Amino acid sequence: MGVSTGMSIHRRDLLVSGAVSGAALLAATAVAGAAPPAKPAKGKTPPGLGKHEPAPLPFKAGSLTGISEKMITAHHDKNYTGAVKNLNKVEADLAAQKPDAPAYLVAGLRDKQLTYFNSMVLHEHYFGNLGGNGKRSGALETRLGSDFGAGAWEAQARATAMGLGGGSGWVILGLSLHDGSLAITAGGNHTQTLAFGAPLMALDMYEHAYQQDYGADHAAYIEAFFKNLAWEVVEARYDRAMKAIAALA
Numbered sequence: 001m002g003v004s005t006g007m008s009i010h011r012r013d014l015l016v017s018g019a020v021s022g023a024a025l026l027a028a029t030a031v032a033g034a035a036p037p038a039k040p041a042k043g044k045t046p047p048g049l050g051k052h053e054p055a056p057l058p059f060k061a062g063s064l065t066g067i068s069e070k071m072i073t074a075h076h077d078k079n080y081t082g083a084v085k086n087l088n089k090v091e092a093d094l095a096a097q098k099p100d101a102p103a104y105l106v107a108g109l110r111d112k113q114l115t116y117f118n119s120m121v122l123h124e125h126y127f128g129n130l131g132g133n134g135k136r137s138g139a140l141e142t143r144l145g146s147d148f149g150a151g152a153w154e155a156q157a158r159a160t161a162m163g164l165g166g167g168s169g170w171v172i173l174g175l176s177l178h179d180g181s182l183a184i185t186a187g188g189n190h191t192q193t194l195a196f197g198a199p200l201m202a203l204d205m206y207e208h209a210y211q212q213d214y215g216a217d218h219a220a221y222i223e224a225f226f227k228n229l230a231w232e233v234v235e236a237r238y239d240r241a242m243k244a245i246a247a248l249a
């Protein structure tokens, strides 16, 4: 799927796109009364437990405005890639547990599994919605204006990010696949996310996302984030999520 600026949508966004297309196909097939396809769509195939692979940055590391090549590279190569590697290790450890494994051990591994999996997903959404010019237009932008009031959603997202400054967490603009509503949420430990929600815009407010360039000045980092926002990617995610809602109805 192409976007207006020529920046490629993240590889895993394409996988989601494939999943939505597959869901739509299944729904259409059910309506027609025919048997569903025996195999899932190619893009829907999961990598398998312990076999997740880090995705490359979807833009040149030195191309951002106000976010240095050194910082974004460290963020991608250390923090994000580390989460993917740890996810693989945890999944392998879980698969190796015997039925009589101590409950506390399994509980701890399950906790870490969710942390690393969500960290992987949210980081891929974060890197995927950077590399743009910050300009916004489209169906989502129009809807945000009517749902929140003109400019209000961005003010609320910025205020939410400021609330996480000096701490850690994610600011996520998401679409609920449960009732179709838009929501701005603040999530800590990579795990506090909207249940059955599709992330549309992800802003990393963990200190590793800005400390190298900005120290404690998280307000300047938030400014830089919105300058580099690839809104066309956010709009494309919204479009796919709305199609998913229709397919799930």
Ligand SMILES: [Fe+2]
Residues within 6 Å of the ligand: 075, 079, 080, 123, 204, 206, 208, 209
């Ligand atoms: Fe991060």
